[in-house]
Amino acid sequence: MESNIQDEIKHDLALNYCADAIGVDEKDEAEAKRLRQAWIDHPDHTLMKALIAERAIFFVLLPFFRFCGNAGLREAAQSISRDEQVHVACGSIITRELGLSVSSSLDLLRKATINWVFEPLAANTPNKYINKKFWLESSDRLMYEAKLLVSRKLRPVGSLLSSNIMPETYPNTISFQYEKLTMVVSKIQETFPPYTPTPGDSLDLIMYKAGQSSVVEYIEQLLEDS
Numbered sequence: 001m002e003s004n005i006q007d008e009i010k011h012d013l014a015l016n017y018c019a020d021a022i023g024v025d026e027k028d029e030a031e032a033k034r035l036r037q038a039w040i041d042h043p044d045h046t047l048m049k050a051l052i053a054e055r056a057i058f059f060v061l062l063p064f065f066r067f068c069g070n071a072g073l074r075e076a077a078q079s080i081s082r083d084e085q086v087h088v089a090c091g092s093i094i095t096r097e098l099g100l101s102v103s104s105s106l107d108l109l110r111k112a113t114i115n116w117v118f119e120p121l122a123a124n125t126p127n128k129y130i131n132k133k134f135w136l137e138s139s140d141r142l143m144y145e146a147k148l149l150v151s152r153k154l155r156p157v158g159s160l161l162s163s164n165i166m167p168e169t170y171p172n173t174i175s176f177q178y179e180k181l182t183m184v185v186s187k188i189q190e191t192f193p194p195y196t197p198t199p200g201d202s203l204d205l206i207m208y209k210a211g212q213s214s215v216v217e218y219i220e221q222l223l224e225d226s
């Protein structure tokens with residue numbers, strides 16, 4: 001937890017550099033500060049509030065920055081995402097061990113926060129990365145589909161995306177990564193289709209093709225097992 005806090009200090013610094021470079025709107029700043037105060041004042045346990053903020057707010061904002069931000073914001077978001085995955089994993093375990101649950105009012109605050117952030121975006125644009133609905137639904141998925149958040153008050157609405165690495169901790173990040181991974185795998189399958197040796201092929205060619213096939217099969221197997 002201590003090293004997570006040190007990470008957060010660095011994240012603040014990096015994001016503040018981005019804010020300085022891009023500029024901020026005074027009215028937005030004032031609203032953001034009121035929202036921040038609402039999070040601070042909320043009675044749920046601090047660790048639970050941190051976990052929800054990381055999983056259902058930052059795991060939406062960071063991909064948004066990566067897809068729609070300028071070079072500085074993209075770079076900052078990329079490196080922060082790596083730390084946040086660890087934080088969310090850590091927070092999920094600790095809140096579970098402590099038997100903490102999330103209240104409905106914290107969920108409402110989460111909704112208010114994410115709606116406020118994406119309020120300027122339209123909901124009917126075909127480009128999902130600038131579509132408000134896409135990002136709001138991402139936050140809902142992260143909130144409700146994570147196994148560790150199952151409680152009487154907040155029922156999961158579906159199953160998690162499969163993953164071999166702590167799927168309950170960051171399904172949305174995985175969803176983006178999985179989307180990219182699927183694209184990469186289909187490209188690999190297209191580029192290196194199954195190979196059947198013919199009598200004229202040299203041993204070298206057969207071995208070369210077999211090597212390619214085994215790598216493709218290995219990737220397919222990894223996906224199947226995950």
Ligand SMILES: [Fe+2]
Pocket residue numbers: 004008054083084087088
């Ligand atoms: Fe964090």
